[in-house]
Amino acid sequence: MAKTKNDNRKVTLKTGDAVSVYKIVTAKGFSIRSLKKEDMFAVLRAANSLKPVAESFQGFFQDAQERLKPEGFDALMEKAERFDTLADDEKREVNKAVQAYNKDVDDCVKTELEKETEVEAFARLSEDAIAGIASSNDLDVATILLLQEVLA
Secondary structure, eight states: OOEEETTTTEEEEEHHHHHHHHHHHTSTTOOOTTSOHHHHHHHHHHHHHHHHHHHHHHHHHHHHHHHTOOTTHHHHHHHHHTGGGSOHHHHHHHHHHHHHHHHHHHHHHHHHHHSEEEEEOOOOOOHHHHHHHHHHSOOOHHHHHHHHHHHO
16 A cells, blocks of 8 residues: 655565556556546556656566566577477476466566565545446456555
């Protein structure tokens, strides 16, 4: 849950929550047009506060992806592109290597996503604004609850 530090106007969030909410509210097709003007502005200001965390994490994620590539990864990806033409034992080899790589990347970034981070405080949305977002967008319940937790 977002905690506000009154002395320095910061909000403390998990990095993963900040990144997720930023991606949601900046996604193409995410609509805020049904909201009152002040609520639209609040969503945009919240996105602006979350942007540095999201961009920093994206850089970290890209570094992890690049630096954790095993030797021969490019050749493996070339094989994966012709996956349907491979023999069953080659398919298993490709799957195993890609799964191991993905696990390494996930394990590396998991800790980063759990860290708490501070962002500039932003105006909280009302429950009505969250309901407006929910009715204007095709969002699942978990996404709506995350938006409510971080933005309301």
